[in-house]
Amino acid sequence: MALLDVVLQVGAGVFALLVTAAVLVVGPSRLRTAPRTVRANARAVAPVFIALVVVLAANGVIRDIGVELSWLIGLNITGYIHAIEGSTVAFVQSFATPALTAYFGFVYIFGYVFLLVFPLAAYAMYEESRPLRVVLFAYITNYGVGLLCYILFVAYGPRNFMPDMVQPLLYNSWPQAQLLTSQVNVNTNVFPSLHTSLSGTVALLAWRFRGVYPRWTPVAVFLGVSIAVSTMYLGIHWATDVAAGALVAFASVEAASRAADRQERGESLMPSRLRELRE
Amino acid sequence: MPQSSPSAVRRRAVLGTLATGVTALSGGCVRRLRTVAGWRSANQVSLDIKTVPADADPYALRLARQVAAWFRAAGIDAQVTPMASEELLRQVLVQNDFELFVARLPDQFHEPDGLYSLLHSRFADAPGWQNPFGYANLDVDDLLETQRTTTGAERREAVYELQRSIARTQPFTLLAFPDDIRAARTDNYRNWRTADLNSPLGYLSLARSDGDATPAAGASTLNGGDGTVRATSNSNSSSPITSSTATPTLTPTATPTETPTRTDGTTGASEARTLRTATTDKRATENLNPLSVEYRRDGLITGLLYDSLGVETGDGVEAWLAESWAFSGGGNAPSASVRLRPDLTWHDGESLTAEDVAFTHRLLADTSMETGTTTEDEGDTRIPAPRFQGRNSLVADVRATGTHTVEFDFVECEPKLATRAFTVPVLPKHIWQERTSRASVSGIEIGPATEAIVTNNIPPVGSGPFAFAQNTPRESLVLERFDEHFLFEASTEAGFPAQPPEFERLSVQVVGSDMTAVEMVADADADVTGTTVGASTVPRIGRAPDLELLVGRSETPFILGHNAGRPPMTNPRFRNTLARLVDQSFLVDDVFGGYARPAMSPLAGTGWVPDDLRWDGENSVTPFFGTDGELNADRAREAFRDAGYQYSDGKLLEGN
Structure with a gap:
């Protein structure tokens, strides 16, 4: 089964990356104390973690309905996006070489999964729970905003809108990858780029918590930027999607920090004014 | 904005009159205001071309974009809006909510009487493929009636005249008849070349590869790596019947070892009884209603389910x-x-x-x-x-x-x-x-x-040679052979047009794009691409050792459909001039890589086309304003001016 092959390949590749990074970034001493710190952190952030799981599960269910709903009420903005940016993506693709295609294809699939999973594992092995809590909040925000936008807007990526100028480089070089990506999302959901917003979120948080794992910061920033570029280079996203994704990244990092602050102070997550109203 | 723009002048005039009206308030002034305000300022002609994205069809969007580029060169504000296949058909065929669309015409219109429902004005308001253009031409109506009631030379002349009239008045602009390109594996099934994969009968005629030592004559692999090798198998007409004579009889009843329930447990054997197709069209996995116009492409699956x-x-x-x-x-x-x-x-x-x-x-x-x-x-x-x-x-x-x-x-x-x-x-x-x-x-x-x-009509109850087994919306569909079907006995009759299918199940696997479909077949995860694939996959098919490249003429042209109910497309002269902005030869070379044929009549390839509508290097009815895809904007403007339209700043203006 071709899909299973792809999943196994990606799983094995990402696992190798995770192990390597764990040794180099987290370091042997923290790995030794990991059982204890992970348990402690898990207790501390359990509610947020459950919330993320619920959001992801809902995402999977709503996505199917969302596609239908999107055609019913959504706005088809493909033409507007093209009017804004024209052939920017075609310009990015004009630098294409086989080596670059291999690299960006790799970071788009393997690098992306690694970038999202590693912070969860690494921050779970850190002595304090705050970085993990913020990451979880930020992921929730990303998926929430993404889902809402995907219902409100119908947009096809450049490879689907201007096939004469933009090549589907990923699917040309590795067609089986489309079996995986079409499981994860549908081709009308390109605005904003969730690849960019989540990678951006991880990179921003790596910078914010650079004291935690100093070696992780440059890796996350480099990978994050690579992934944002790869979405355009591979013809999957418009530059507009990437810009919107970057905005979502900034906003969700900010929102997540505040939510974590509140929770750590023991306050309710509801805005104070709302609480006053209730009282 | 330049000061000389007529619309700006007109706006200033209106504003000026308004101001005067407010200050003077005399009856004469108000009357003058009404008179002036009755004149709308002219806007640029703006046309939106709806079509499907590149994932759903390898050509449609490229065609739409090229046409839009020519229209823009002629001063029309043209855009392309991509949408899902069922959404396009819903908006165009059901809601009549479109200006222009690019799509393939279904094959039922590839015969003279097929044009009756496509173009007769009595269907202008009916939803579905019944005159989706809102085209009304009393002469065409008469000719459509005439061809129904006459025979021989009289009918032929009516059909000729009908096509000439259509070519001039352009309810739709023909873009090209593409070749149907598919990739097939020869290790499980053969006689792909003789089977018409656009028809249920063609699928029934596929024969298993095992059971005889020598591969069938048609199973040689075509190494068209550079895309120049052209195999044109005769995919229309009577080929499914002739193929039955070329295959050794291997009816399921004659092989007692084959049982519908497989107990040997080996995946190879169980898969070998299934004909697996990889398709880019997910609609059949969501809806199997033969009456749902927006979910039907060619009616192939429903044709296997229903008799x-x-x-x-x-x-x-x-x-x-x-x-x-x-x-x-x-x-x-x-x-x-x-x-x-x-x-x-x-x-x-x-x-x-x-x-x-x-x-x-x-x-x-x-x-x-x-x-x-x-x-x-x-x-x-x-x-x-x-x-x-x-x-x-x-x-x-x-x-x-x-x-x-x-x-x-x-x-x-x-x-x-x-x-x-x-x-x-x-x-x-x-x-x-x-x-x-x-x-x-x-x-x-x-x-x-x-x-x-x-209704999505799932599960469907039909009587056809295949019955519904299971579906996963947007992912897959499985049909099972209906062993009580009359064809298992009737196929022994002389002249019966089909033979019993040699596969027990038909599985339809949805993939993201034509390239992925080809890859599924190359990886032995599918036997054939269920939908046709684009010319760009031909080198890939040619390189793979186990793949057979199937190229056949198609009966379903790409058209640019006009909504004749909306200005300025209400004007046949305007549509005729629009058609002259389209260079079919260029589209055939550039978009289809040569895997298509230009045509002047929707009946091209049927033997019903008069000599003056046969393609001879260029379109003789609506010749292109330019050469080699390069539009001569001056000639286009002149033609639109002759048709009564005006230009301002190089923009084509709507009539008042």
Whole structure:
């Protein structure tokens, strides 16, 4: 089964990356104390973690309905996006070489999964729970905003809108990858780029918590930027999607920090004014 | 904005008059204001071309973008809006919400009488592929009627004149007839070359590769790596029949070792009994209703699920569910007496009778089935099915006169033509009579559609050689062979147009794009690409050692459809001039990589095309304003000016 092959390949590749990074970034001493710190952190952030799981599960269910709903009420903005940016993506693709295609294809699939999973594992092995809590909040925000936008807007990526100028480089070089990506999302959901917003979120948080794992910061920033570029280079996203994704990244990092602050102070997550109203 | 723009001048005039009106307030001034305000300022002509994205069709979007580029060069504000296949057909065919669209014309229009429902003005307001253009031309109407009632040279002349008229007035602009390109594996099935994969009969004619030592003659691999090798197998007409003579008889009944339930446990053997297709069209996994116009591409899957009285074989309509038919009747309106085969059954075990046949034709004419029986206050609005109206319009009345006999009364037409009405799918009355009420969502009736039109019809109960097994929406569909089908016995008859299928299951796997579909076949995860693939995949197919490249002529052209109900497309002169902005030869080379043919008539390739409409290097009716895809904007402007339109700043203006 071709899909299973792809999943196994990606799983094995990402696992190798995770192990390597764990040794180099987290370091042997923290790995030794990991059982204890992970348990402690898990207790501390359990509610947020459950919330993320619920959001992801809902995402999977709503996505199917969302596609239908999107055609019913959504706005088809493909033409507007093209009017804004024209052939920017075609310009990015004009630098294409086989080596670059291999690299960006790799970071788009393997690098992306690694970038999202590693912070969860690494921050779970850190002595304090705050970085993990913020990451979880930020992921929730990303998926929430993404889902809402995907219902409100119908947009096809450049490879689907201007096939004469933009090549589907990923699917040309590795067609089986489309079996995986079409499981994860549908081709009308390109605005904003969730690849960019989540990678951006991880990179921003790596910078914010650079004291935690100093070696992780440059890796996350480099990978994050690579992934944002790869979405355009591979013809999957418009530059507009990437810009919107970057905005979502900034906003969700900010929102997540505040939510974590509140929770750590023991306050309710509801805005104070709302609480006053209730009282 | 330049100061000399007429619209700016006009706006200033209006504002000026307004100001004067407010200050003076005299009766004369107000009258003058009304007079001036009655003149709308002219805007640029803006046209939106709707089509499907590149994932769904390898060519449509590129065609739309090239056409839009030519239109922009002529001063028209043209954009392209991509949307999902069912959404495009819903907006164009059902809601009439479009200006222009690019799509493939279904194959039922590739014969003279097919044009009747496509272009007759009586269908201008009907949803579905019935005149989606809102085209109304009384001369064309007359010719469409004439070709129904005449024969020989008289009919031929009417069909010729009809095509000339269409070519001039352009209800739609022909872009090209693409070649149907597919990739197939030869290790499980063969005679791909002779099988017409656009028709259910073609699928039935596929033969298994095992069982005989030497591969079939057609199984040689074509190494067209550079894309120059062209294999043009004859994919239309009678090929499914001739193929049966070329294959050794290997009917399932003759091989006792094959059992429907596999117990050997080896995946190889179980998969070998399945014909696996990889398709880019997910619609059949979500909806199997033969009447749902927006979910049907070519009716292939529903054609395997449902039977019709007769089947189109290229040599005319041959008996299928019917055992025989006999035409009678004086005057011009013929009648036919149809005798059904004995012991026909639906997939659910009920027997298929003449009552089902009569019911089907009444349902197609009015899915609410209220005509005649309704009371005054309920109204008497017919809700015809959005598909099969052309063929059903031949039928005036149908009566079941016995369990196995049906009487047809036809409208004024030739008997040979009337047999087209026998090719619509027969639906089970015991299922569909429950579907004549208005469709509702969560108990609330919305709009005028009936349940019969909107139901997804899953699981479907048909009578065809294959029955529904399972589906996963947007991912897969599996059909199972219906072993009680009459064809297992009937195929021994002389002249029967098909043979029993040699595969037990047909699986449809949805993939993201044509390149992925080819890759599935190359990786032995599928036997054939169920939908046709783009010319850009040809080198990939040629490189793979186990793949056979199938290239066949197609009967379904890409068209640029015009909404003749919306200005400025209401004006035939405007449409004619628009057509001259399109360089078909360039599209064939640039978009299709040579895997297509330009044409001036939708009947191209049928033998019904007059000499003056045969392609001879260029379009002689609406020749391109320019050369090699390069539009001569001056000539285009001159033509639009001659047609009564104006330009301002190089922008084509709407008429007042």
